[in-house]
Amino acid sequence: MSTIIGIDLGTSTTEAAVIRDGKPVMIVNPEKEIITPSAVGLDPSGNWVVGERARAQYLLSPENTAIEVKRKIGTDEEIKLGRQAYTPVKLSAKLLEYVRNYASEFLGEEVTRAVISVPAYFDEIQRQATVRAGMEAGLQVERIINEPTAAALSYGLEHMEEESHVLVYDLGGGTFDVTLLEMFDGVLEVKASNGDNKLGGKDFDEKLMLWLNEQFMNKHNVDLRKDTYAMVKLKEEAERCKKVLSTQPSCHVSVPMIIEKNGAPLALDEEVTAERFEEITRELIERTHQPIDVVLADSGVLPSEIDRVILVGGSTRMPIVAKDIQEYLNILPSQAVNPDYAVAEGAAIQAGMIQGSIRPEEGIVMTDVNPYTLGIRVMDEMTDDRMSVVIPRNVTIPTTRSQIYYTSWDDQTVAHIEVYQGESSIASSNHFLGDFAVGGIPFGKAGKEKIGVQFSYDLNGMLDVKASILSTGKEASIEINMLENKTSQNNRIDVSNWKESPIARQFRTAVRRGEKALKDPKIQYEPFLEEEIEECLYYLKEALVEENLEAALEAEEDLMEVLSDLE
Amino acid sequence: MDTYYHILGLEPGASQAEIKKAYFRMVRQHSPESDPEQFQKIREAYEQLKKGEDAADGPVFPPFSDPWAGKMMEQIDNYRRAGNMEKVRDACEEAWRLFPQDIRFLYLLVIAQRQCGNTGKAVRNGELLVSKEPENKWFLKELAISYLARGFTQKAYLACEKAYEAGCRDNDFLLTYAFECNEYGEFERGKQVLWEIARQDRRWLKEDIPELIEVYSGLVRFCYETQDSCLGEVMEGLCRVMEQYRIYMAEYIQELAELAAFTGRCLGQGIIEYQTVTRAFEVMREICRTEEDKDIVKEAENTFCFSRILDDPRIGETLECAYEIYYELHGVDAQTMKFALTDVQLCMVEERDEILEQAEILRQEYPDFYEKLEDFIKRPQ
DSSP: OOOEEEEEEOSSEEEEEEEETTEEEEOOOTTSOSOEEOEEEEOTTSOEEETHHHHHHHHHOGGGEEEOGGGGTTSSOOEEETTEEEOHHHHHHHHHHHHHHHHHHHHTSOOOEEEEEEOTTOOHHHHHHHHHHHHHTTOEEEEEEEHHHHHHHHHHHHOTTOOEEEEEEEEOSSOEEEEEEEEETTEEEEEEEEEETTOSHHHHHHHHHHHHHHHHHHHHOOOGGGOHHHHHHHHHHHHHHHHHHTTSSEEEEEEEEEEEETTEEEEEEEEEEHHHHHHHHHHHHHTTHHHHHHHHHHHTOOGGGOOEEEEESGGGGSHHHHHHHHHHHSOOOEEOSOTTTHHHHHHHHHHHHHHTSSOTTTSOEEEEEEOSOEEEEEOOSSOSOEEEEEEOSSEEESEEEEEEEEOSSTTOOOEEEEEEESSOSBGGGSEEEEEEEEOOOOOOSTTOSEEEEEEEEOTTSEEEEEEEETTTOOEEEEEEETTTTEEEEOSOOOOTTGGGSTTOGGGHHHHHHHHHHHHOGGGGGOHHHHHHHHHHHHHHHHHHHTTOHHHHHHHHHHHHHHHHHHO | OHHHHHHTTOOTTOOHHHHHHHHHHHHHHSOTTTOHHHHHHHHHHHHHHHHTTTTTSOOOOOOOSSHHHHHHHHHHHHHHHTTOHHHHHHHHHHHHHHOTTOHHHHHHHHHHHHHTTOHHHHHHHHHHHHHHSTTOHHHHHHHHHHHHHHTOHHHHHHHHHHHHHTTOOOHHHHHHHHHHHHHTTOHHHHHHHHHHHHTOOSOOOGGGHHHHHHHHHHHHHHHHHHTOTTHHHHHHHHHHHHHHTHHHHGGGHHHHHHHHHHGGGGGGGTSSOHHHHHHHHHHHHHHOOSHHHHHHHHHHHHHHHHHHHHHOTTSOHHHHHHHIIIIIOOSOOHHHHHHHHHHHHHHHHHTHHHHHHHHHHHHHHOHHHHHHHHHHHHSOO
C-alpha cells in the first residue's frame, strides 16, 4: 500500500506531513522549506510556477499570478492568468500537484493518496471542489478532514492522558472555524463545529488597506484602488504592518513612490498604532462570537467548563485574538505548539489511522460530527417548502436517523423525497443534494399512509437516504456521495425486457398508453404528472418482470388513475 | 433501558460517571473508523443513557414472573426505540393480558395508550393501576397526566396533589402540577412547587432551558397573585440563571423580556424594587445576539418604565402623558403626534415649577426619558 500523506491546503500557505514511527513529520519542499505559499502563476514563457517562486512573481506581475485561490473554491468564478481564465479547482490542483511531487521526492516513492484538510464550516460544494482538485493532481483523496479536528488530533496525540474540554479556535488566512472537543481516556470526541467561511487574516489586511487608502485620499485626494501596482504595494505593506503589530506597539508604513499625480510621485507615509489597528478591525473580531456561542450551545458545554482554548492558524498571532477570547470566555488561550504545522500534522495522523500505521489500540481514537443540518422538503399548513430535519447539525457520525411522514393529499400515490443540507427553515434556501420518488402508495385520505424516511451518514461523506411505505413495505433509496457529488438510484431493476414476461400481454395497452402520454406535448406543463407517470410505468414493468400479476394489476390501476388526470 | 446498559457493558443503574467511562472505553474498542456499525449502537446507548439522567429514576418493579414476560419486554423496548408507539401499545396490551401479575405491563400500557391518543382507555387503566398500589407516586402521576389528556381537569388536579403528597418530584410533573395550581387558583401551592425546581442546585442542560424559563414565569405570576415579596428573590435567581447559561438564553429573549416587563405590574404592590428588574434588563442586553433582540429588550424595558412612572407618586399626570406619547404611542400619523406633543408641552409650561422638580427626579432615575424632554425643559420660557 502506498503511503497516505496529510495536506493542509491553506488560503495563504500549504503544508504537508507524513507519519514516521507513529509521529507526524513535516515534509520539506525543494526550497528546503516546510511552508509553501499558496500561490500559482505563469512565468513569461508560459510555464507554471508554484509556491515561493509564484509568490515572488506576484509583486512584479500580479496579472499572471493567483493567490488566495481557496477563497474562491466551490464557486463558478474563474481566475485570469494573463489572457487565459482558470477555475479555482484547476489552480488548486496545480498547487497539490506541486505538493505531490515534492512529497514523492521526500519519501522516495510515488505519492498517490492523501488526506486533505478543509475548514470545518466548508459546505459540500467546497468539499467536492477540493476533492476534484486532488483528483486532478493525481491524488486519491482518502478523506477530507476538518482543520480544527486535525489541529486537535496533533494536540491530542501529545496529550493523550488528559481529560478535558478543549476549544480549538482556528483563524486562518481566509476562514474562521471553532470546534469543541472532549478528550477522555485517549479518545478525542468532536462535540460541535461552527464557523465563518468568509472571515480570516485577509479581511484584517483589507480593513487596514482601506484605512490606509482613506488616509491617503484625505492627504492627496488620490484613490489608490484605481492602480493595480499601488494596490499590490499597499497589500504587501498592510500584511507587513499587521505582522509587525503582533509584536510591536506601532508600525511605520512607508512607500516612497506609490503612485504618480500630475507626473509627480506621491509617498504613502503613515504611522499605525496597535490600538488603531484593533479599532478598525474590532468589527471583524466580533464576528467570531456567534460561531463560538453556537458551538457551546450545540455541545452543551458552558464557558466555565472549558479547560483549554487552543489557537490555530497564523492569524491567531494577532494579540487582539487572545485578548478578545479572554474577555469573552474568561479563559487565557494557549498557542498551539506551531500554529502553522498543527493542521498538516493532524491530517497526517488521520492518514495514519486510515492506513493502520497508527493503531486504535495504542494510539488515539477520534469521533467527528456533521457540521450542517440534513433534511427533506415537506408540506405543512403554511407552505410546501419547509425543511424537515432528519439529522441535526453537530451530531456524531456515522449516524442513522429516521422520521415518519404522512401523505399530503387524498390518494397520493407517489412521495417525492428531496434531500437538502443547510440551516434555513425554508428548504429551497438550503443546498439541494438529490431527490428520488417512492411510488405505489395505496389510495386513501391525506395523512392515512405513513412514509418512513431514513438517513445514514458515514465518515466518508456518504449519505444514504431510504424511504419506505410502512403499510406495504415498498422501498426506494438514493445514495449521495457528498464528496464527489454523485448520486445513484438504488433498488431499481432493469425493466427493459418487460415484454418477454409471460403476463405482459394483457398490460401492453396500458404501457403503450402511459408511454404515449409521456410524449404528449401537454405533459411538459405538468412536470409533476410526468414524474408520476414515469413512476407508475416503472412499477408496472417491474411487476411484469417479476411476474407478479397482483402487483401488475395494482400498478396498472395506479397508472390509469394518473392518466385520467391528464385528460 | 436494560439493553442500553448492556451495550456499554454496564449493570442497570450505573452512575453517569460510569456511563461516560464505559462509553469511551467501548469507543476505543469499536472506533467509528474500524467498526462503524457497532460504534453507532454504542453511541445511541450513550446518548440515551446520558439523556436519561432523570428518566432512569422511575418506578421499580419486581422481576418478571415468567421468562417469556422478559422476552416481551425486549420486544416492547425494540418497538419503542423504533418510535412505533402503536406497536408498543399493542404489545403492552398483549403482555398485560398474558401476564397479569406483572404490573409493569399495565403501567407501560397506560403511557402507550395515552401517547397513541386513546385517552379514555388510558384513564380507565390508570385508575386500575392506582387501585393496585394507591400510594405509588409514579402510578398516581401517570393517572394525573392521563386525566389531563382526557380533559378531566378537576380529577387531574386532585391526582396531582396526591402524587405530590406521595413524593413525586420529577420536573415535568412539578411543572404540570404548578400549571394546574394556577388553573384552580392555588397560587401558594403553585409557588411552593415551582420553587422546588428553581432552587435545585444542578447543571441545567440546553434542553432544560425552556422549562426553566417557564418555571420563572410561573413564579413571577404566583408572586403577583399572592402579593409575595419574594418576587425580588425570583428575579435575582433569574439573573443568576441568565448569566450562567448566557449562551443558551439568546433564543428565548422574547419570553425573558415579556417576563421582566410583566413585573412592572407588581411595582404598585411594593413587592419588588425596580432596581432588581433594571438589572435583569441589563443582563438581557448582554445576552442579545442581534439588533432585533436588542429592540425586543428595549421595548420591554420601556413598558416596564411606563409602569414605574405611573406608579411613582412623585411624577405627575403631565409627565405620565409625556411618557406615553414618547414611548407607547405607536403607529399614529405625524399630525396627531404633533398635536399630542404640543398639548403636553402646554401643560408642562402651566405647571412649570412642579415639572422642574420632577425633571430632576427623571434626570437621576429615568435618564432615557429625561433626555427626550431635556431640550424643552431647559428652554427659557
